[in-house]
Amino acid sequence: MTTAIEVRIPTILRPYTKEQKVVAASGETLSAVIADLDVQYPGISERLLENGALRRFINLYVNDEDVRFLGGLEAPVKNGDSITILPAVAGG
Amino acid sequence: MTLKISQAHVDAMLAQSRAEYPDEACGVILGPLGKDQTLRLKPMINAAHSPTFYEFDPKDLLSLYREIDDNDEEIVVIYHSHTETEAYPSRTDIAYAGEPGAHYVVVSTREEIAPATEFRSYRIIDGVVTEEEVSISE
Numbered sequence: 567m568t569t570a571i572e573v574r575i576p577t578i579l580r581p582y583t584k585e586q587k588v589v590a591a592s593g594e595t596l597s598a599v600i601a602d603l604d605v606q607y608p609g610i611s612e613r614l615l616e617n618g619a620l621r622r623f624i625n626l627y628v629n630d631e632d633v634r635f636l637g638g639l640e641a642p643v644k645n646g647d648s649i650t651i652l653p654a655v656a657g658g
Numbered sequence: 659m660t661l662k663i664s665q666a667h668v669d670a671m672l673a674q675s676r677a678e679y680p681d682e683a684c685g686v687i688l689g690p691l692g693k694d695q696t697l698r699l700k701p702m703i704n705a706a707h708s709p710t711f712y713e714f715d716p717k718d719l720l721s722l723y724r725e726i727d728d729n730d731e732e733i734v735v736i737y738h739s740h741t742e743t744e745a746y747p748s749r750t751d752i753a754y755a756g757e758p759g760a761h762y763v764v765v766s767t768r769e770e771i772a773p774a775t776e777f778r779s780y781r782i783i784d785g786v787v788t789e790e791e792v793s794i795s796e
Contacts, residue, residue, distance in 0.1 A: 577759060578758055623756075625719060627720055632716050632717065632720075652719055653754070653757070654719070654756065655686075655756065656706070656711070657738060657748060658710055658751060
């Protein structure tokens with residue numbers, strides 16, 4: 567398995583990735599990529615998922631498309647894809 | 659930390675907040691990476707269109723981050739308005755604050771609030787709110 571999916575990490579999660587802005591991961595679905603990230607950077611999946619679903623106020627994009635329109639956690643990914651994680655800018 | 663900001667940017671945030679009342683208004687001020695300088699104000703659309711909530715549209719959010727990456731900029735200020743409450747971060751503001759390096763500015767459009775307290779700035783890191791001084795230049 568090659569590790570050829572690029573994942574862009576927001577500032578708030580960089581403490582998990584030793585301050586790296588971009589990391590590599592592998593998997594055939596978004597869910598598998600997050601699982602792989604968590605093996606490499608323990609604890610990071612907890613910040614992305616809640617009760618097995620994507621957190622409401624974390625945005626994930628595959629190649630600039632919001633994953634909510636790509637099947638959510640089941641969104642297919644392949645080598646060469648780029649995943650971007652951005653915390654929502656929101657409040658009350 | 660002190661937020662250093664121009665009177666023009668303060669005026670623009672207040673004007674936008676009044677114009678978008680009764681919905682909450684929101685936006686960012688951008689500046690060169692690592693300089694903590696408030697140079698470019700960019701109003702954002704409140705996708706929630708709500709008097710009690712704001713949220714940048716996820717598509718706009720991605721465009722914003724792409725834009726600042728391309729320009730070697732960073733988000734220096736994230737601002738939003740409170741329509742009927744004081745200019746202090748709400749529980750949801752604290753829960754969702756995702757930019758530890760940003761100044762979180764809250765503007766209140768509540769009429770009875772004195773002008774001096776309409777506009778306040780905070781750091782919000784790991785759920786801890788720290789108010790900071792605001793230095794306004796001409």
